[in-house]
Amino acid sequence: MSSADDRTARARIRDTALELFAEHGEGMVTMRQIAEQAGVSPALVVHHFGSKDGLRDAVVEHVRAWLDDLIDRSSQPDVTTDLAAGNWGSIAELVAPEALDGTLAAMPRYLRRLLLSGDPVGTDLIRSWHTRTVEVFKAWDAAGVIDAGENPRIRAAICMTADFGLFLLADQWREVLGTDPLGDGLPQWAAESMSVYGALFTGSTHPSAQE
Template structure:
């Protein structure tokens, strides 16, 4: 049985090959010839499309940035916020499963990039943080999340936890004995994450009293 046809353009194959090699070995240790060999094109074609290794790197970063933007677009869905508020993880897990296909080089690439102190990594983080703050504020307005008095710092704390999951996933697989990013392991991780984040997830108004996730009363309300 033959493999499925690869309908990517030559440019996309080269970019994806570079992403895979950069993730596995680091950018400094990868040559244009190695990228060409993995993409099954000539080195001249790589030069034709990207001009230089710097151009190829820029294309890889832009691809990862687009992936992040698409993930944020999905996360901004108000239905997703309502599912979080209700403690329904299934649709959220589906979003993550689609965004993080098993074996994708995006996560190991980000792991390497974030550890280098590269200004590109800082800019990605800055953009990621800006979008997170926007979503926190929008969800706070909708009553599905408590952004708190300092949403910038709260978003950074949430991102630190999320990035820790992504960047340490290989280690967590060994420590915990399950994969926190895929399959049943993702569900197990997510269930505990929902309890962990309950303090900023208001309970939906069902007419029943519940202390979990409720917004703390103000001093005036408590008196």
């Protein structure tokens, strides 16, 4: 097996584990089941990850990197320029294509399991993303894009509560709205969310709004 094939197998195993963990919960999934669905031998799973705990760590880091990447891209200069011009749709364009991908669609469902179970890993992820979000809010405030308020940490927490609430209530909103807010309905959901945030965050308390 070539090194390229080996790396592809590792990613396939990780993604399969993510999907099975999201669907059934980590405690209900065996290494053998993951190997069978990924089309590899159990020995190869052990070779790449050592144990189920090692595989779980890889899944968690994959999820962490997914949202880290979205946060990184949302703070790019060209996006900040768009936001300063009132084009909040640029953020929606960053988010929408990601969650429409087949493999990535399992990430919100996996996060929902972590958050609802009270798993410390879920709290750690929220803490990390909250720190990053506060940094972005402060940068946007300095650029005159938003008013981060007197307490950016709480303001960021409020926004994250709304965003992650979608993961927790996705099934209910799918029934109520008749469209999947984490699937085909995501582009419209993201656009409307950013329009609401844009209206809330550009208040008269920001220095640039008082000039």
